[in-house]
Amino acid sequence: QSALTQPRSVSGSPGQSVTISCTGTSSDVGGYNYVSWYQQHPGKAPKLMIYDVTRRPSGVPDRFSGSKSGNTASLTISGLQAEDEADYYCCSFTGSTNMFGGGTKLTVL
C-alpha cells in the first residue's frame, strides 16, 4: 500500500493562489469520490478542510476548494494568507482501506 503522490512543497505569496495535486490510481482517487484534504500545523492534530472531493466542512473558508480529474485530485487555496502555511495531506478511500498522500509543505512567502 503506497502513499498517494503529492508534491513535497509548494509556495506562494500572500493573496496569490496555489494548487496542490494528489495523484493515485483508478483503484483509489479515480475510483471513488471520497477524497479528503487535511491541514496540519506543526505540533498540532490534522484538520479536515475538504471532503467528498469538493465539499467544505462548516467553518472552513471558501478560499479552500477541491476538485478531481481522473486519478488526480487537487486542493486550491486562493487569497493565500500567512496562517495557511502548513502541511497538507490528501486521503482517499481505496475500497477497503484509506490511503493518505505523502504530504505537501505550503510556504507563504
Add this chain to the structure above:
Amino acid sequence: EVQLVESGGGLVQPGGSLRLSCAASGFTFNNYAMTWVRQAPGKGLEWVSSTSGSGDSTYYTDSVRGRFTMSRDKSKNTLYLQMNSLRDEDTATYYCAKDLRAQQVFPVCFDYWGQGTLVTVSS
C-alpha cells in the same frame, strides 16, 4: 463539544505490547465509525485501522494486521488499540479520529481528531 483524548503511549521494547485508549465525549459514540491514524516523527500521516460504530467490522492496514487489534467499549465511550509484537517502525504519534458522518460501516473522512499519543519502540 466533541473531544477525543488519547492515552497509553510510551516507551516499549521491540516485541513488546501496548494498549492505547481514546476517550470520546460530546457526541453519540455508538453512532460513529472511528479510526486510528499514525504519524512517524517528521513523516506523513498513515491510516492504521478503522471500526464501524457497532464495532462489528474492523479494518487494518497490511503492516499491522495480525499484530494490532482495534476495539471499542460502548459503556465507556472509549476506543482502544491493542498493539502486540511492536517493531521499530511502529514508532509514531497515534491519533484517534471520528467519522464525519453517522452510521457508516467504513469511515472515509475524519472531522475530529485527538491530540495524539506518542509510542516509541526502542531497545
